[in-house]
Structure formats: C-alpha cells, structure tokens
Amino acid sequence: MTRPEAIVIGGSAGALEALTAILPALPATYPAPIALVLHVLSGKPSLLADLLAQRCALKVCEAMDKQPLEKGTLYVAPPDYHLLIERDRCCALSVDTPVHFSRPSIDVLFESAAEAYRAGLVGVLLTGGNEDGARGLERIGARGGATVVQDPSTAMVPYMPESALKRFTPTTVLAPADIGIYLAQLGGRP
Amino acid sequence: MSEPTPEDVELNVLLDAIYQRYHYDFRKYSEASLRRRVATALLHFRVASISRLQEKVLHEPRAFTELLGFLTVQVSDMFRDPTYFKSLREQVLPYLRTYPTFKVWVAGCSTGEEAWSMAILLAEEGLLDRSLIYATDINPEALRTAEEGVYALERFALFSANYQASGGKRSLSSWYHASSRAGLLDRSLKKHILFSDHSLATDSVFAEVELASCRNVLIYFDKDLQNRAVGLLRDSLRRKGFLGLGSKESLRFTAHSATFADFVPQDRIYQRL
Numbered sequence: 001m002t003r004p005e006a007i008v009i010g011g012s013a014g015a016l017e018a019l020t021a022i023l024p025a026l027p028a029t030y031p032a033p034i035a036l037v038l039h040v041l042s043g044k045p046s047l048l049a050d051l052l053a054q055r056c057a058l059k060v061c062e063a064m065d066k067q068p069l070e071k072g073t074l075y076v077a078p079p080d081y082h083l084l085i086e087r088d089r090c091c092a093l094s095v096d097t098p099v100h101f102s103r104p105s106i107d108v109l110f111e112s113a114a115e116a117y118r119a120g121l122v123g124v125l126l127t128g129g130n131e132d133g134a135r136g137l138e139r140i141g142a143r144g145g146a147t148v149v150q151d152p153s154t155a156m157v158p159y160m161p162e163s164a165l166k167r168f169t170p171t172t173v174l175a176p177a178d179i180g181i182y183l184a185q186l187g188g189r190p
Numbered sequence: 191m192s193e194p195t196p197e198d199v200e201l202n203v204l205l206d207a208i209y210q211r212y213h214y215d216f217r218k219y220s221e222a223s224l225r226r227r228v229a230t231a232l233l234h235f236r237v238a239s240i241s242r243l244q245e246k247v248l249h250e251p252r253a254f255t256e257l258l259g260f261l262t263v264q265v266s267d268m269f270r271d272p273t274y275f276k277s278l279r280e281q282v283l284p285y286l287r288t289y290p291t292f293k294v295w296v297a298g299c300s301t302g303e304e305a306w307s308m309a310i311l312l313a314e315e316g317l318l319d320r321s322l323i324y325a326t327d328i329n330p331e332a333l334r335t336a337e338e339g340v341y342a343l344e345r346f347a348l349f350s351a352n353y354q355a356s357g358g359k360r361s362l363s364s365w366y367h368a369s370s371r372a373g374l375l376d377r378s379l380k381k382h383i384l385f386s387d388h389s390l391a392t393d394s395v396f397a398e399v400e401l402a403s404c405r406n407v408l409i410y411f412d413k414d415l416q417n418r419a420v421g422l423l424r425d426s427l428r429r430k431g432f433l434g435l436g437s438k439e440s441l442r443f444t445a446h447s448a449t450f451a452d453f454v455p456q457d458r459i460y461q462r463l
C-alpha cells in the first residue's frame with residue numbers, strides 16, 4: 001500500500017498499554033490523522049486524551065462534532081458518544097444506541113471510516129474482551145484498506161483480536177511494538 | 191470523491207421520497223450515522239433493500255411513522271450533563287432574572303427530559319412564573335411522551351444523581367409523584383411548558399427567546415444544515431440572549447461563530463452578540 005490517508009485504532013481491556021507501545025513510534029509530523037475508540041469503563045473524558053498526549057509526539061484531542069481531520073493528530077472518541085468519520089473527512093458524533101454494549105463502538109468508527117477512505121485507510125484492532133471491531137475491520141479490508149490485528153498471544157485479553165481472525169485474514173498480525181513500526185513505515189512511504 | 195454506490199443512490203431516493211410525500215427533510219443529515227440507522231430499519235422492516243423500504247414507506251403512512259423512530263434518535267435524561275444545568279443556574283439565570291418576563295426554547299426536546307429539567311431549575315430559582323418554555327421536536331411520538339412527563343421509575347436514580355450534581359436545591363422526589371412503576375412530574379411545572387412540532391430543518395423563527403437550548407441535535411446534521419439551524423437559533427435569540435449546545439458540539443465549525451461570544455465555554459454556553 002502507498003502512504004495511508006488515515007489510521008483508525010480500536011481496543012478495549014489492555015489497549016492502553018498496547019497503545020503505549022505503539023504511539024511513541026509515530027512522529028509529530030505523521031502524514032495522516034489517527035482516530036481512536038477505546039472502551040473505557042468509567043467516564044472521565046479528557047483524561048484519556050491527556051494521558052495519551054503525555055506518551056506520544058502526536059497532537060491529541062478529544063474529537064468534536066464536525067471537526068476536520070488533520071495529519072499528525074490523534075482524535076479520541078469521547079465517552080458515551082459514537083465517533084464516525086464522514087465522507088468529507090471530518091468527525092461526526094452520535095448518541096445512537098450502543099453497539100456490542102459499547103458507546104463509543106469500534107465497529108461504528110471502522111465501518112464509517114471504511115466508506116470515507118476506502119483503500120486509503122489502515123485499521124488496527126487491539127486487545128479486548130468483546131467482539132466489537134471485528135466486523136468493522138473486516139469492512140475496512142473489503143473496501144481495500146489495510147487491516148492489522150494485534151497478535152492474540154501478546155494481548156492482555158485475546159478475545160477481540162481472535163474474533164477478527166475468526167472472520168477473515170487480515171493484512172498482518174503483529175505485536176504492539178511492531179504495529180508502531182509498521183505504521184511509521186507506512187507513513188514514510190511516498 | 192468516489193462514485194456513488196447503488197446504496198448511496200437508493201438512500202438519496204428514499205430521502206427525496208420522504209421529503210416529497212411527508213415533508214420531513216432528512217436530506218442534509220449527517221450521512222454516516224443516518225446510513226447506520228437506515229440499515230437497522232431494513233432489519234426491522236425485514237426488507238432486503240432501501241428501495242423496498244422506500245416503496246413501503248411511500249405507500250403506507252404508518253410505516254413512515256414507524257421509520258421516523260429509526261431516523262431520529264430519542265435518547266435523553268433529566269439534567270443530562272449536570273454541569274450544564276449548574277452553569278445555567280449560576281451564570282445564565284442571574285441575567286434572565288433582570289427581565290420582567292422571558293422565554294426559553296428547548297429545541298429538539300425528544301421525550302421531554304430536558305424541558306422538565308429546565309422547568310424545575312426555573313421553579314427553584316423563583317423564575318418559573320415569569321417564564322415560558324417552548325419545547326419542540328419533529329417526532330410526534332416523542333412529543334406525546336414529553337407532554338405526559340411520565341418516566342419509568344428506575345430512571346429516577348440517575349435523574350436524581352444528575353439533579354444533585356447540577357446544584358438542585360431540594361430532593362428531586364419533591365418534583366415527581368412516584369407510583370409503583372413510574373414517576374409523574376409535578377403538574378404545576380406543566381403550565382409553563384408548551385410542547386410543539388417544529389423542525390430546525392424546514393421551519394422558521396416562531397418567537398423571540400432569551401435562552402435557546404439545543405443539545406445533541408446538531409450532531410445529526412451535516413455542516414450546511416447545522417448552519418441553517420444555528421442561523422435559526424440566532425435569529426430567534428434577542429441580543430445578548432444565550433445559546434446552549436451539547437457537551438461535544440461547538441459553534442467553531444459553523445458559519446456563525448463570529449456572531450456569538452463564549453459565555454461558559456466548558457459547558458458550551460454562548461451569548462449572542
């Protein structure tokens with residue numbers, strides 16, 4: 001694949017640790033925007049964005065409705081809202097019903113981003129104890145995007161990556177540190 | 191932009207059909223989530239394609255009423271985002287108090303929780319007798335529920351916690367009558383709320399108000415329609431009037447940010463210039 005136009009990442013239990021291994025590999029000048037859905041149990045919103053900002057060089061913010069996506073920036077879904085990507089490449093939020101008991105839901109982000117970016121998208125599904133994200137990642141693949149699944153043997157809870165692997169064969173299966181390197185390399189391509 | 195898929199075309203045709211036949215305009219709603227809701231509706235109606243759904247809806251008004259429940263999102267709580275109501279209480283009401291009478295517009299009130307919360311807030315601040323609350327929505331079923339002011343009893347635990355966090359002066363239980371399964375909000379509040387059908391997409395200004403609260407409605411609109419809706423809210427506000435949005439909504443990405451000043455930025459409360 002050529003240089004990606006956007007990255008979407010989803011995860012649940014254990015994903016914060018995985019992200020801590022992935023995100024430092026990405027420079028502040030990373031050429032694509034990154035959108036993230038993490039299932040979090042309790043709802044202190046901006047904490048997650050602040051936490052991640054301390055651990056990487058990217059600009060980190062909680063996504064606002066209709067905010068345009070810019071490169072080098074990580075957009076975190078706010079608690080209790082779904083985050084979607086519109087075809088005009090801006091964020092959209094919704095309070096529609098939870099999917100897989102989750103709001104935000106990874107499927108909702110992935111499926112909308114797959115329509116917006118098609119082959120220009122990379123989807124990354126991390127550790128977690130819920131099947132949210134598997135279907136969405138499959139859709140990204142079906143629209144021509146690249147799909148990355150965290151190696152279940154490195155996952156704190158392997159159920160989420162395993163659910164994806166049961167559905168389809170992703171582009172690659174990697175440990176967190178290698179996902180960082182993979183994304184960085186894609187970003188360096190012309 | 192890539193070529194439209196057959197589903198894109200079908201969706202456009204469905205929305206056109208709905209507009210022509212029923213005058214509800216969903217053509218400029220935020221597409222990504224609208225597509226998901228239509229997909230859910232296909233499962234509910236057990237039809238294989240959007241074209242089939244369109245045929246059904248076009249010929250059966252009852253099916254349209256049912257579809258409306260899928261196209262609009264009815265999620266609300268009393269005193270949702272307590273700090274918003276706290277800021278209204280502590281920072282906005284001191285201004286409104288200086289008017290002999292004033293009007294409040296709750297736009298997109300859904301099943302009424304926000305409007306009833308507003309009435310309780312005004313009552314506790316001694317302002318309800320001087321005010322009128324317009325509560326509007328496009329979903330007739332939601333408006334009926336709103337008007338009844340009856341909610342399942344198990345929801346009141348959350349409502350009460352929100353109420354307390356919003357700076358409530360009593361106990362929320364003094365504002366509703368509990369039966370075994372439901373809580374009925376105090377009828378004295380009702381006299382000051384006018385529920386009615388109004389669309390931010392197709393209708394125009396109907397009153398001049400001092401405070402407009404439009405929360406978690408704009409997120410369902412695309413940028414053009416957001417601009418129309420915010421323009422309508424602005425034109426309804428008297429100068430120095432207040433506009434409150436949902437906690438993840440912002441005027442920053444609309445065409446109207448220059449006609450408002452931040453008033454309580456963290457709670458998305460703006461003041462019309």
Ligand SMILES: C[S@@+](CC[C@H](N)C(=O)[O-])C[C@H]1O[C@@H](n2cnc3c(N)ncnc32)[C@H](O)[C@@H]1O
Nearest residue numbers: 262266298300327328329389390391405406407
């Ligand atoms: C998620 S609810 C918001 C309820 C409440 N304001 C709150 O924040 O808790 C969104 C509401 O917007 C209404 N709505 C959708 N389109 C509308 C329009 N064009 N004009 C007015 N209301 C609309 C829906 O029917 C629904 O009741």
